[in-house]
Amino acid sequence: MSGNPADHELDAGIAARLKFNDRGLIPAIVQADETGEVLMMAWMDTHALAHTLATRQGTYYSRSRDEYWIKGLTSGHTQEVTGVRLDCDGDTLLVTVKQTGAACHTGNRTCFFADDLLS
Amino acid sequence: MSGNPADHELDAGIAARLKFNDRGLIPAIVQADETGEVLMMAWMDTHALAHTLATRQGTYYSRSRDEYWIKGLTSGHTQEVTGVRLDCDGDTLLVTVKQTGAACHTGNRTCFFADDLLS
Numbered sequence: 346m347s348g349n350p351a352d353h354e355l356d357a358g359i360a361a362r363l364k365f366n367d368r369g370l371i372p373a374i375v376q377a378d379e380t381g382e383v384l385m386m387a388w389m390d391t392h393a394l395a396h397t398l399a400t401r402q403g404t405y406y407s408r409s410r411d412e413y414w415i416k417g418l419t420s421g422h423t424q425e426v427t428g429v430r431l432d433c434d435g436d437t438l439l440v441t442v443k444q445t446g447a448a449c450h451t452g453n454r455t456c457f458f459a460d461d462l463l464s
Numbered sequence: 465m466s467g468n469p470a471d472h473e474l475d476a477g478i479a480a481r482l483k484f485n486d487r488g489l490i491p492a493i494v495q496a497d498e499t500g501e502v503l504m505m506a507w508m509d510t511h512a513l514a515h516t517l518a519t520r521q522g523t524y525y526s527r528s529r530d531e532y533w534i535k536g537l538t539s540g541h542t543q544e545v546t547g548v549r550l551d552c553d554g555d556t557l558l559v560t561v562k563q564t565g566a567a568c569h570t571g572n573r574t575c576f577f578a579d580d581l582l583s
Binding site: 359372383401426433434437439460461 | 553579
């Protein structure tokens with residue numbers, strides 16, 4: 346199996362159920378399988394999703410860098426994907442993972458470590 | 465306090481920390497406070513977020529209907545907001561709620577009730 350996400354094609358039956366935005370992307374909410382923590386949100390295109398399903402490595406598309414990004418490939422903070430669920434209207438994914446180390450590039454466990462705007 | 469989200473203005477100090485997309489929207493992941501379930505994802509603009517913070521009622525902007533939407537106003541399936549956290553790069557919100565009844569318009573507890581694409 347190729348390690349290059351761009352080489353992965355999404356199953357047509359799955360692709361038909363998804364609504365990508367006008368940039369060809371769908372948001373993926375990433376949740377820790379064991380604790381339920383919401384770790385991060387990232388974006389996938391068809392190839393990133395196909396790579397995620399085929400390899401069970403969390404794989405995303407970086408809008409700012411315009412490239413694929415296999416989580417943990419450089420940091421070691423990998424995500425073993427345990428589930429990929431589609432929402433009711435087919436435009437959001439919920440990805441459950443076993444997260445090694447920090448999900449956030451800041452070194453925090455989750456990207457949502459900031460102060461609560463409510464308090 | 466006005467019940468019309470459009471009348472609510474976001475605190476300038478909070479607004480300065482947020483990155484809205486080119487349509488003026490930011491994604492809001494909604495999680496059940498007590499169980500950790502991810503219930504839904506919706507979008508907010510500055511007014512929807514300001515209304516959410518001021519009233520603690522989950523308030524969103526519907527892209528398809530081009531209008532504000534206070535969760536549960538017609539269905540009774542209200543969301544009492546208990547936290548609103550910003551992610552590390554300021555472009556996603558994590559909203560924790562006490563959800564009354566179903567979060568999904570289909571009557572399911574969560575919008576992510578579909579089959580797992582992995583299995």
